[in-house]
Amino acid sequence: MLADLEELVSCESFSADHAAVARSAQVVAGQGSRLLGARPRLLDIDGVTHVQWTFGTPRVLLLGHHDTVWPVGSLATHPWSVKDGIARGPGVFDMKAGLVQMFHALTSLSSLDGVCVLVTGDEETGSATSRALIEDIARGCSATLVPEPSAPGGALKTSRKGVSLYDVTVQGRAAHSGLEPEKGVNAATELAHQLLALQAIADAVTASTGPGTTVTPTLMSAGTSNNTVPAQAELNVDVRVPTAAAQDAVDQLIRELVPRIPGARLRVDGGPNRPPLAPDVSRKLFALAAERAERLGLGPLRQAAVGGASDGNYTAGAGCPTLDGLGAVGDGAHADHEHVVTAAMPARARLLADLVGALR
Template sequence: MGIDMDHPALFARTRATLPEILADIERLVSCESPSSDLAAVARSADVVAELGTARLGAVPERIVFDGVTHLRWRFGPGPTRVLLLGHHDTVWPIGSLTAHPFGVVDGVLRGPGCFDMKAGLVMATHAAAALPDPSGVTLLITGDEEVGSPTSRELIETEASGCAAALVLEASADGGALKTERKGVSRYEIHVRGRAAHAGLEPWRGVNAGVELAHQVLAVQALADPGQQTTVVPTVMSAGTTANTVPEQGRLDVDARVRSVTEQARLDTAMRALRPVLPGAGLEITGGPNRPPLEARASADLFDRAARLAARLGLAPLTSAVVGGASDGNFTAGIGTPTLDGLGAVGGGAHSAGEHVLVDELPGRTALLTALLADLLADWRTLSSPCGLTNQQPSSRAARP
């Protein structure tokens, strides 16, 4: 049923499509899509939709929340078995192509957003298109991941609910490793209230918000736990208004990364328990967990399956990595959906002038994604009733309520 996953023909067929894969990546990279520019994101969605329609033979649903454009393809009339997940927004501002044009030199592809993660989007469309019957697959491509997915989080969690797997096309870790753990992210703001006074005439009448802020910086940093790889980092901070005034207000931003839900809860409790040190000072703590961790238990079975398929395809043994950065895979894992991340391009330099993709790795990674999809769908169809979806033709389904 489906593709013969252990046959060299799959890898060979994917290698034969490399020129089309490269052409598609060039089109996506050449359409700049910074998250903050909603018009640019909408133009990018148009290009993604055109490419996806050409490869998949189906027009996506266009979902717009607060001006942000997301795209969704659903195949077959039944429930979603596998969610393919990616994003088409980038961190690169309009005009970046001038300094960093698309190009392929000596087997290295470059261009803003190529690694994170427009190559992964192309891989997803080619892998789904290679399936004789993609029924049970949903491809969701969002437009605001780089700014924390404020409009797409609920959509992602709804789509992932009940799925057997979420496969995230974010770029690989170093050396092509799949991302089997991602730290959860919490963000906080500490607002300090002091009392202003003249710094020269009567500073003792003031309550120095800057000094209180310094105490809080040390208290926050002490919440880190190297043994559990928990990082708690004071980042942006400010206090005061003029050089001769005791600061009345102060603010501190905090970025925290944790490997487990338990540790994220421990940290949240500790942050909210912070108290002022200086008499007369006040604190307000806002923010909290932004993304739950993608824990190892969420990815273990899928990684083992992918490793077996890679061996059958004749690929190099797969490796795994724990990373501090978060993705939309944190959301799918957070609701209990098995999730495997880092299935996208092999390369490096995300968000930097050195961003690149290794061209020779594209066919193998795309073939692996195709095989993984086929394997997951085959399990589902084996267990489904005689009126299952095996003979259904691919089609986009209407949105669920």
């Protein structure tokens, strides 16, 4: 398993670099072919490469991704290593170890009939090219198992927040900031008003639908020089919601934003990206996983609700029972300390194999 993990981690697969993702897809396809005994379909959708195996009529979908947030060249600063039972490297935790565990889990089964494996190439950027494919497969399945990284301590993820992404653009009017600032319309100042309005939206939705909604301004830019009234300002907004009702409420309120400064114009682009993965969608699958873990002597399973989203949100939104976080035990997804506890990998693979066998 460690040799296979080194192979995947050593092939960098930054989401925005489609050539790197295509190379990674070939490595994933080769490794999966060797372990599963079948060649996959390589699907190029708008330049992004996804990998799919289908055995018979799918009833169980195993869903992962091979793209990472790490730019090509990150191996130079975050090299592959295994020391004292800890594996490190770009994407090792999110989620290349989960892919290795998945392949080895399936290898242990006597038959793969009824299984579909889909490894996408754009999960980290919102799955724009793979969403329709994911949802279409999920609608025909009775369960989706997602070997994404576990929550702290190996907990499975039985609830995920939904995600909405917005781009707020303010158009003002440029003017010399020393000679005639009064002739300008300051887009940066207008954007400051909108920042406060966004916080008010989060408070209002929390008051009406319950806790858990966050509206977070992220990237901002304004202006062209230090002596010019900014004519344009831009803001990216990351929204996380616990329920579909909260997602709808935030969307409505953000689209109702209006300029506060005379002469300023406001445009809002974007919207809901991933629906929430609600706890009831995972309840029966988690109960089954807990039962099988006890039988295997793997100890009591824990579950967790998390703010991050995955492609499991899409399968849940499509009405397919979904259990997430079945992948690696470790920490540091997207961070310098990203790592995997190697001793946990065989046990996680055994649990996944047992679950697939029970669900097919």
